[in-house]
Structures are given as C-alpha cells and as structure tokens.
Amino acid sequence: MKARVTANAAYAVADIDKRLYGSFLEHLGRAVYTGIYEPGHPQADAEGMRKDVIELVRALDTPICRYPGGNFVSAYNWEDGIGPKENRPRRLDLAWRTTEPNLVGIHEFADWAEKAGTEMMLAVNLGSRGLDEARAFVEYVNHPSGSYWSDLRAKNGRAQPWNCRLWCLGNEMDGPWQVGHKSAGEYGHLANETAKALRGLDPTVELVVCGSSHSNMPTYPQWEATVLEATYEQVDYISLHMYFENYEKNTAEYLALPAKLDRYIGTVAGIIDYVKAKTRSKRDVKISFDEWNVWYHQRKRDAERMRGWDWPEAPRLLEDIYNFEDVLQVGCIINTFIRRSDIVRIACIAQLVNVIAPIMTDPGGSAWRQTIYWPFMLASKHGRGTALQLAVEVPTYDAAAADKVLWLDITGVHNSNTGTLTFFAINRHGSETIEADVALERFAAKSIEHTIIRHDDLEACNTKDAPDNVSPVKGNGAALSGKGMTLSLPPHSYSMVRVT
Ligand code: AHR
Structure with missing residues (x-):
C-alpha cells in the first residue's frame, strides 16, 4: 500500500506541553504496596521504596504523576497518611473494597516523586468531603509556615512546602459509582467554591475540574457545559478519561477507537469555546486527559472477584497483562494527543505500576516492562517540541x-x-x-x-x-x-x- x-x-499545531506524557498512581491493588513501596524487598531503599521501580519510572521521563486517585480519592482522608506510621489508621477503602494501611501518604509519595524525577499532580476529595478539607490539604502542601497545617507539616519532618502546582478538584464526579457522586449542577457549584478558596490560599495553583468519565456517559456532553458554566473563571483544565477495549478481538475495529477519542476531544474543545463565548470570558481552559489506557484484559474477572472478597490489603487488582496489539493502540492514542496538543495540554497514562500499568513487579521479586512501556517511553523521550x-x-x-x-x-x-x-x-x-x-x-x-x-x-x-x-x-x-x-x-x- x-x-x-x-x-x-513551519506548519505547527502547537508546542507540546511536556505534561502530555504524565502518569497516574492510585492507592489501588498493588500500585503503592508492593508496587512502589515494599520495605524488606532486596531493592528497597531506607524509606522502603523499590529502587528497581524508581529506575524504570525515571527512564520513562514522565514529568507529572497524578495521586492518590482515582475513585480512591473520593472517600480518602489525606490526614490519615501523615504523622508517625504506627499511629496511622487502617481504613476501609470504599472504592475497591480493600483495607488501606496508610503507610504511604503525602510525605512518602512526595519523596518518591522526587526520586523518580516526576512532579506531583494532587487530587482533593470532593466526594465524601468538601471545601474545608481541600483547603487544609493545600495549606499543608503549599503554605510556607506560620499556620496550623504548614507548621504540622514541619513538625512531621518537612519544613519546606512542596509547592505542588497542579490540583484536581475531585475525580469522575459524574459517575454514579463514585463515593459522593453529584449532579453537574451540585458539582459545578462545589468545584467553583473550592477553586475560589484554593486560589485564595495559593494564587499560583492550576486547577482541573472534572469532565466526563467517558464519552458514553448518559450525562455527556451536557455535564461539561453545565460544569464549565459554573466554574469557567476559576479553572484551568477540564479533565477527561477514556479506556480502550477489544473484547471482540477485532484488531481493525480496536485500532479505529482513537477516532472516537479524537471526536471526544473535538466536542469538548467546542464546549469550552461555547462557554467562553457565553460567559464573555478572556480566559482559555484546556483539556487534561488525565486517565487513558487499554483496560479490558482482566476487567470482568476483577469485578467478579471484588464482589466476593473481604477487604483484603493490596490484592492483585486491575493487573492487565498487555500484548503487542496494545503497543499499536497506545501508539495511536498518543498520536491523537500529539495531533490535538493545542487543546490537550496534559495527559496521564493510567496507571504507572501494577494497576493497568507499563511497569509490573513481583512481591519480593523482579520488576519488568510491559509491552506498552515502550511506545509511551519513546514518545515521552522523543515527542517533545512542536507538533x-x-x-x-x-x-x-x-x-x-x-x-x-x-x-x-x-x-x-x-x-x-x-x-x-x-x-x-x-x-x-x-x-x-x-x-x-x-x-x-x-x-x-x-x-x-x-x-x-x-x-x-x-x-x-x-x-x-x-x-x-x-x-x-x-x-x-x-x-x-x-x-x-x-x-x-x-x-x-x-x-x-x-x-x-
Ligand atoms: O484507573 C482506574 C479507575 O478508573 C480510576 O480509579 C477511576 O478514576 C477510573 O474509573
């Protein structure tokens, strides 16, 4: 052919924002426990972080890592993860029906991110919690000193603020499965008020408001219009998610799905323009495509297994084993983002370690690259510049x-x-x-x-x-x-x- x-x-689409090659790590399955953190492992450093995994993440050169969820964040109390480890509570995680030991929290993740050569993109809980807990979290992470939360951070061992720039206002709040799910009107109002408070605290933050969990959601695309009308002056990005499946094992159909992704991006770009015109705004809101990947290999089996289990700690969950066909798909997905890099400024592969991830680990054993590691790494390293x-x-x-x-x-x-x-x-x-x-x-x-x-x-x-x-x-x-x-x-x- x-x-x-x-x-x-000279014919440019846009200068690519390096955050197009972002990643995501959720307290889910073995992403954190026996993924990045495994004290006692022969490769563990003094903080219990696996050096073999850090090396593989560093080689990916992923400039940001979204944390701590995902669905997990919508019932997460960030304060459970600070202070002496022996005092931290064990909690039931409602998103994945597991037990969260809270041995990794913001301090441990921030240290790990530094070692892995990536910046944090943090999410606040707007499901079970609200504005007040969100502002406390931002104060804890970003305020220099002299306030309750910033002084507590110093007492817990970190005097300097981390100055995290990028914050997600909840996760997939359009999804009925989400703890604290809201209508577009309810969420838009809460997100706007939270955004105002967070900006009041730290005017340098960039804020990401939830768009649709995928383009088949019954509320899509009205969700985007309603939420953006409520928040347009306060947010910088609208978040979109999409996962790719090939249950029918039809390669040509599977590899055509990025055309649907392209339409999704185009439609939301149009809604952003519509709201900008309607609100007579001068600001530009862009897209943060902060969850994308192939996810179907284990999905149905996992759903079945989860129904039967009794709050296990760090179980094997969403451990899709990727194949060569998925290399082609990941290549086409990233190409779609590159072609749309004028509007998609941020994108995060979901996820990074063990959970629908390019990197896998064996507890006590080795770490290795899944097939999809390669197209992601090649694009992340060499796809920087002007599209x-x-x-x-x-x-x-x-x-x-x-x-x-x-x-x-x-x-x-x-x-x-x-x-x-x-x-x-x-x-x-x-x-x-x-x-x-x-x-x-x-x-x-x-x-x-x-x-x-x-x-x-x-x-x-x-x-x-x-x-x-x-x-x-x-x-x-x-x-x-x-x-x-x-x-x-x-x-x-x-x-x-x-x-x-
Ligand atoms: O990445 C797995 C899950 O997919 C995330 O927790 C959630 O945001 C999405 O539905």
Missing part, C-alpha cells in the same frame, strides 16, 4: 467507531533545540506493508534512524521470565531520499523515525 506524507517544519500539521494521503477503512480511518497513523514532532524531526508511525493493516514517500519541507535532513516494535503474534506479552519478548529494535525501513525520506512500514508495526 502506498502513502504520501508532507511535513513542513506538526502533516498532510497524509493513504487508503482508509470504515469501522464502527468512525468511517475513513487511515491505515497509517503518523505524527511528526519538530524539536528546534536539537534540530530533530521525530515521526511516530503505526501501520494498522494486518497484511500489507505501507510504502510511504515523506516530503520534508523547510528541513535539511542529513541522517536518519529507525526504531521498530513488531511481533508475529499480536497476543505476545512480556512476562517476568521473558521481559524483553516485545521490545524496540533498530529498523531498516527508513531512508533519506531526494526531497525527504521513504518509509517501509511492515503490517501491524509501530515505528519511530528520527531525522536530523
């Missing part, structure tokens, strides 16, 4: 999610600091190689490098015994040509091509 692509270094507006001509197919889905999903990012053009390309076709002629305009190319991820078996996984089964290798399908380059992209493949 032939394709023609034009990349002009380009590419012209792409390639045959298409019709799918349930959308018509005219391109067989080739490709994005280009220009990094003017390093003088590099990086392309991320996924061949969605299962039997045809895509031969692409790529014109490079306003760019003098001298050298080219091809990295490819491919496997004959779409179901191939990485396991602790075969951790490198699906991983990137040097490719030979990219060459410089007269006015640009040629690409030969094998069926069902993920490629990164770097031109300098």
